[in-house]
Amino acid sequence: MLRNGVCGADMLPVCRPSIGDRFPTGLAGIAAITALVFARSAVRAARATIEQQAVQIETLERAEADRQETRRSQYAAKFVCWITLSPSPSRVVSVGLVNSNEVPFYQVVVYVGTPRGVSRAAYNFVGPLSGRRTMGRASRALQALLPDGEPEALISSGELWVAMTFRDPAGNWWCRTPAGLLLPAVDEASAHDICQRAISST
The missing domain is CATH 2.60.40 (Immunoglobulin-like)
Structure with a gap:
């Protein structure tokens, strides 16, 4: 029997979880999805940074090789x-x-x-x-x-x-x-x- 908004022992078959019982579980799911989205974004950003750094390193190495070749050929030229x-x-x-x-x-x-x-x-x-x-x-x-x-x-x-x-x-x-x-x-x-x-x- 329901007394003062509380389920009694004899009324168990009709009891339902309150909104307060369900809300923490929903928040955890949203937080997990948000974390996954941010993680994927971080991975993409890190990958883009690595690719950019690789291009910069290649450019610097090529410039250094050109400088060395210029120094090497300064007489022969x-x-x-x-x-x-x-x-x-x-x-x-x-x-x-x-x-x-x-x-x-x-x-x-x-x-x-x-x-x-x-x-x-x-x-x-x-x-x-x-x-x-x-x-x-x-x-x-x-x-x-x-x-x-x-x-x-x-x-x-x-x-x-x-x-x-x-x-x-x-x-x-x-x-x-x-x-x-x-x-x-x-x-x-x-x-x-x-x-x-x-x-x-x-």
Whole structure:
């Protein structure tokens, strides 16, 4: 029997939980769902942060590698050779070279090529130069291979070319390709191999 709003023992079959009995259970469920939502958001935020940091680290590493390569090539970049043509009336084809550094280069090999073949001239040492220098032996090797035709047209068409391998003062080896590209090498044999491959594709 119900007395004063309280279920009696003889009325058990009709008893129902009060709102106060159900409310804590509902709050716990909401709290669990809210915690799960925040946890997933935190995971996504952490993942995005990690990806962003990975991109930043990769950018920094690439920038550092570029700086190191720039420092490594600071001497070699100023050591250049090319084919020159003297003014009329002589119109002599020769090999010009510039070393605008204040340091020398060693074991320099200059390759020259024409449609008639390839030749080379070796120099143990090339010191600093105040201006352009004509490389006598390389120039004579080039002139010996000159085909018939107008020299200026042969130069502009790429039929006459020059390449070079050398060691800089820091001991680094380099190849200057017929296209003028500066490529690093691990040693002398590698420098010549790189140069030969570049020549073969010319």
